[in-house]
Every structure is written in C-alpha cells, then in structure tokens.
Amino acid sequence: MITNNKIPILLIEDNPADARMITMLLKESSVKHELFHTESFYEGVDIAKTQNIALVFLDLSLPDSNGFKTLSNFIEKIPNIPIIVLTGLNNEIVGNQAVKAGAQDFLVKGQFEGKLLGRAIRYAIQRFKTHLKLEETAKSLALSEKRYIEAQEMAQFGNWEMDIVSNSMKWTSEIYRIFGYQTNSLQPSLSDYLSYVHMEDKPRVEDFFEMAAKDGKLHKIEHRIVIEGRTIKHIALQAKVYYEETNDKIILVGAVQDVTERKLTEQLIIEKNLSQKASVFKQEALATMGFHVRTPLSSVINLTYLLENSNLSSQQKENLDDLKTSVEDLSIMVNNLLNFSLLLSENIKLEEEEFTTKDFVYSIEKVVKIKADNENIALTVEIDKNIPEKLIADHNKITQVLYNLINNAIKFTPEDGNILIKVFCRAINKEETQLCFSIKDSGMGMSGSKIKELLEAEKLLEIHSEHNDSKRPIGLAIVSKLIHIMNGELSIESKEQVGSTFEVSIPSQIPKQIQFLGSNKPEVALKILLVEDHFLNQIATKKILTTWSELVTVDIAENGLVGVDKFREHGYDLILMDIQMPVMNGIDASMKIRENSQVPIIALTANSSKQEADRCLAIGINDYISKPFKPTDLYAKIMSLLVSVSQS
Numbered sequence: 001m002i003t004n005n006k007i008p009i010l011l012i013e014d015n016p017a018d019a020r021m022i023t024m025l026l027k028e029s030s031v032k033h034e035l036f037h038t039e040s041f042y043e044g045v046d047i048a049k050t051q052n053i054a055l056v057f058l059d060l061s062l063p064d065s066n067g068f069k070t071l072s073n074f075i076e077k078i079p080n081i082p083i084i085v086l087t088g089l090n091n092e093i094v095g096n097q098a099v100k101a102g103a104q105d106f107l108v109k110g111q112f113e114g115k116l117l118g119r120a121i122r123y124a125i126q127r128f129k130t131h132l133k134l135e136e137t138a139k140s141l142a143l144s145e146k147r148y149i150e151a152q153e154m155a156q157f158g159n160w161e162m163d164i165v166s167n168s169m170k171w172t173s174e175i176y177r178i179f180g181y182q183t184n185s186l187q188p189s190l191s192d193y194l195s196y197v198h199m200e201d202k203p204r205v206e207d208f209f210e211m212a213a214k215d216g217k218l219h220k221i222e223h224r225i226v227i228e229g230r231t232i233k234h235i236a237l238q239a240k241v242y243y244e245e246t247n248d249k250i251i252l253v254g255a256v257q258d259v260t261e262r263k264l265t266e267q268l269i270i271e272k273n274l275s276q277k278a279s280v281f282k283q284e285a286l287a288t289m290g291f292h293v294r295t296p297l298s299s300v301i302n303l304t305y306l307l308e309n310s311n312l313s314s315q316q317k318e319n320l321d322d323l324k325t326s327v328e329d330l331s332i333m334v335n336n337l338l339n340f341s342l343l344l345s346e347n348i349k350l351e352e353e354e355f356t357t358k359d360f361v362y363s364i365e366k367v368v369k370i371k372a373d374n375e376n377i378a379l380t381v382e383i384d385k386n387i388p389e390k391l392i393a394d395h396n397k398i399t400q401v402l403y404n405l406i407n408n409a410i411k412f413t414p415e416d417g418n419i420l421i422k423v424f425c426r427a428i429n430k431e432e433t434q435l436c437f438s439i440k441d442s443g444m445g446m447s448g449s450k451i452k453e454l455l456e457a458e459k460l461l462e463i464h465s466e467h468n469d470s471k472r473p474i475g476l477a478i479v480s481k482l483i484h485i486m487n488g489e490l491s492i493e494s495k496e497q498v499g500s501t502f503e504v505s506i507p508s509q510i511p512k513q514i515q516f517l518g519s520n521k522p523e524v525a526l527k528i529l530l531v532e533d534h535f536l537n538q539i540a541t542k543k544i545l546t547t548w549s550e551l552v553t554v555d556i557a558e559n560g561l562v563g564v565d566k567f568r569e570h571g572y573d574l575i576l577m578d579i580q581m582p583v584m585n586g587i588d589a590s591m592k593i594r595e596n597s598q599v600p601i602i603a604l605t606a607n608s609s610k611q612e613a614d615r616c617l618a619i620g621i622n623d624y625i626s627k628p629f630k631p632t633d634l635y636a637k638i639m640s641l642l643v644s645v646s647q648s
Helices: 016-028 041-050 068-077 092-101 114-155 173-178 190-196 202-212 260-308 314-345 357-374 395-412 448-455 457-467 474-485 535-548 560-570 586-594 610-618 631-647
Strands: 007-012 033-038 055-059 083-087 105-108 157-163 169-171 219-227 231-244 249-258 353-356 378-383 390-393 418-427 432-441 489-495 499-509 526-531 552-557 574-578 601-605 623-626
Touching: 007 016, 007 041, 007 114, 016 033, 016 114, 033 041, 041 055, 041 068, 055 068, 055 114, 068 083, 068 092, 083 092, 083 114, 092 105, 105 114, 157 173, 169 173, 169 190, 173 249, 190 202, 190 219, 202 219, 202 231, 202 249, 231 260, 260 314, 353 357, 357 378, 357 395, 357 418, 390 395, 390 432, 395 418, 395 432, 395 474, 395 499, 448 474, 448 489, 474 489, 474 499, 526 535, 526 560, 535 552, 535 631, 552 560, 560 574, 560 586, 574 586, 574 631, 586 601, 586 610, 601 610, 601 631, 610 623, 623 631
Parallel strands: 007 033, 007 055, 055 083, 083 105, 378 418, 526 552, 526 574, 574 601, 601 623
Antiparallel strands: 157 169, 157 249, 219 231, 231 249, 353 390, 390 499, 418 432, 432 499, 489 499
C-alpha cells in the first residue's frame, strides 16, 4: 500500500552487489519509495505478510529457494502483490517464462538503468491493478452467469437461436434439460425440436416458425412435447428475427419455458370450479328432492290422521296403524338418505324446534318395535318420569340418531335376544338439560379397536364415499357425525359375546310453558287462509283444521298472488303460508301482506333448515312448521300464536 506518497518496495536478493545496484537505481528512478531488503525467500515472505508491500523485486536464485519454484511458491503464499523477477545476464527466456507464470515483468541484471526501472515499477503496479479488476469482473460475470443459469433452472426457462438458412440451433443448458438431454450432447436443429412436438400440435408449431422467420415481430405460442414417448410437457415458446451485423447473418432468437406445472394448476382450478359447481348443483338437487319427497309425505301423514279420526272397523284401525308405522319408517329413511348426502357435502345445519318428548319417543318405538318383533327380539323402552314434557332441539336429527342406533342393535342381536332403551335427562339449569338415550343389547359385542373406528365418523364417511363398501357401518357413521353437529356426546361400552351399550347425550332447551286460555281449541270463530299449491295438501290440511274445531273455517289460495288478493278482499284471523309456490312464493306474498297488516302468519316449509326459518322470521312471519308435520303440532303452533297475539 502506498503511504505518504512513497511506494513500499520489497527486494529479495542474496547478492550484495546486485542489492546495492538496485538500491542505487531506485534512487535514480525518481520513484518515491520505501525499500525493504532481505536475502532469503522465507524472510521475504514474512516481511510481505507484516508490511504493506506494494511491489516485490524477486531473485529466483536464493539460498532457501531456487528456480521457478521460488516464483510459484511466493505467488501461492502472497497472491495479492505484483512481482518483478530479476534474472541473470542474457537470460530473457527465463524472464518471459516468469511473466507467463504470474510475474508482472522481468529485468535482466546489468541491462537496465534508473528510468527503465521507474517505468517497470509503474507498469507492474498498474498492470497488476488492471489484472485484479479483470479477475473481479470475470468472477462477477461468472457469478452472474451462474445465477442466470440457476434462475433459468428455477423458472425452467432456456434461450435458443437458429440460423434460418441451415435451421441449425443453439440451446442453453436448460433447454437440453427440458428435452431430457445432457448439455451439448447433440447439435440440435429445427427438425430435432419438431420431432418432440405433440402430433396434434405440430402443424401449429411449424406455422409458428415459418411466420416468425418472415417478420420482425415477437411471436408466442404454447404447445406440448412428448419425452421418451410417454411424458407430456407443456411448453411456452417465443421467437423473433434479428440481424447480426458482425457476420451479416439473419437469425431467429427465442426462448422456451416449461409451463407444465402452471398448466396442471390451471387444470386443477378448472376441475375445482367444476367440482364446486357440481357441489352447488348437488345441494340444490338435494333441496329440490327433499321438497318433492316431504311435500307428498306431509299429505300422507295428514290423510292418515283424518282416517284415524273417522269411524273405522277394528281391522281398518289395525291396517291404519301399520300404515302410520310404515309412513314414519319411510320418513326416517328419507331423512337418513338426505342427511347422508348432506353430511358428505358438509352442509348440514341444525334445525331446532319444540317437540313433545314422550310422543317423540313413542313414535320411534312404534317403528322399531315392528322390526324387533320380526326378528323375535324383545324390545323395551323405559322413559324417566321426571323427563320434561317438552324440549327444544333438532328432533329430526335426534330421530335419525335413535333410529340408526336401535336398528344397529337389532341387526347385531340374535334371535330371542333383548334390547333395552332408556330415556332420561341430566339437568343443567332451569332452561337447559341433556337429553339422554341408552341403548343396551345382548348382541355379539365388539373389540376396543372396533369401538374406536365407530367413533371416527368422518373417516367412515370418507371410506364409504371412496370405496362404496356396503359392509361399512354407515348408519353409525351418520350417528356419530350428527351427534357432533348437535354438540352432543356418544359413548360405547361393549364386551364381545355379551353385548353393547350405546349412550347418547344431546344438549336441549326447556321451553317456557304457555298457559292456554280455556281449552286447546279455539273458543271463538277462527277464519284461516291456507296458501298452498299442492292439491293433496290443500285437501288434507283443510280437513284436519275443520275437524279440529267447528269454529274453524278455511279458505284456500293456490299461490302467493291469489293469497294476497284474497287477504285484501276478505281479511283473515290467521294465515298458513306455504313457502315454495309458483307465480308468487310465500316469502314475497308475506312481505306484501306485511305492508298493511300484522295478521299472524305461520310458514309451511318443506325445506326444513335454520336458514329458511331465519328468512321467514326476518320478513315478519311469526312462526314456521316443517313438512311433514303432525296435526297436533300444527294445532299447538296456532294456539300458541293466537294466545301470544291476544296477550300483546
């Protein structure tokens, strides 16, 4: 390093006469310097390491080192200092070889004077600096090239050029890799490129190269290539014509990028969108199916109720009881089917309603007892006397849970076996309780691993949907999932060859009891407008209302528009409004009526969901009941609403 304008120079020379001569000539050179002198190689190395030396005069013949080894060893140990080699008389060949080996210059002893020495010093220092800059630039370029190559590899992007006369091409390493070759393992041409193009895409790619060679515009295309006859890749290809002035050539320059992953991602997105559309369609189809199944079921239930309250022979009553049980069984199975489909789509929702606890349990008992009797299995139901008369919960889903658990118990209980069902509540507070069911059978029992499998509902549903294995316990999978949706708990105790006990607890609310004025029938004339488009439901619903009380009269409107007109013309004490109707639906009709009246409205809906209920309540409908409904439940809804209106 140059300090105080003096150049620190190290002279490594063992001949005193030569050392004195160099010292004298340095003074004559007009080069401001500070001279360090040593007579041995290793002492010179030590000084070069400890002092900021800017230049070294190095004699190749030293006591501890001799010949070109002296130069190579010094450069190895001290690579960052320029060296001028001192050679003997008329030994220029050695000097030239020294320069080739890494020295900046050489001087023949006795053949130079002060000025030449000064020029040699300045030249050596400047040449060394230039050399260092060139090395740094070369390293930087090499690093940039390496990064560029790495970037191409990461982007799966390569460059190419083609002589449009000979069609010979030059590819970068990444293009070789894309086509499955080692770099520079072949001399590519356009025909080589086209040989990999997918047969269906080849005409387009041939036209692409032809058009790109005709004008100076940038052309782009995406196509497929086939590697080794089996692997398909998607390629983004670009090309543009350039004129090389240096050699007077026209070349086609371009780029190739492997976009297979992007294409696959795009395809997955398309498939996902199609899947989502299919899922929406499936949900809409399920909702439509539910509506079209539940609506006629509602008619059947209402008509069986009317038959039950007519004069029947003992044989007819027995047949009617069997019919009611079959209808209830069908209703449960329909709900099972719809719930299973919805469970797979993750769109099932809670639909909490008030229900009479004992009636609910007895209705299930009637359905499953027939199955138990057919299998010669004794089925007993015990209901705790302290259970609340009514509860608020999703009784449809609880029905599914109980039906599937009891059906499972019957399936795995041998002939002459027994099943005990206990129904009880665990009180939480005055407003909340746990509705509990215990189903104990004397069946074959199961292992601990089997119990664990049954409690993993989502896994069971997934396995079924993929493999369609009819032996999978799908009923229990539905049970476990429904209990989870209702925030309940399921526990299983079992002993092989002894039997199993399934216990379910479901959070429920205890409704506030409304005291009816007088009886549970209207005490004054009640004029009802039934807005319903289904013919059988019109007949059945009107009949169950008029047979309920002589004070009840019912008018019918076949759609919402007719219903609005009839209400405006005649006025009514209460409206029963079906939701899904042609011309004008129940929601729009209710909104029209609410513009001028607060008449009580009860919605009749086949789409029994919380969203449907919230939508009804949000636009001013007072209450709703889901199809199919029991006449007694409709009576209770009407009386509760009339009492509530009279007290407000």
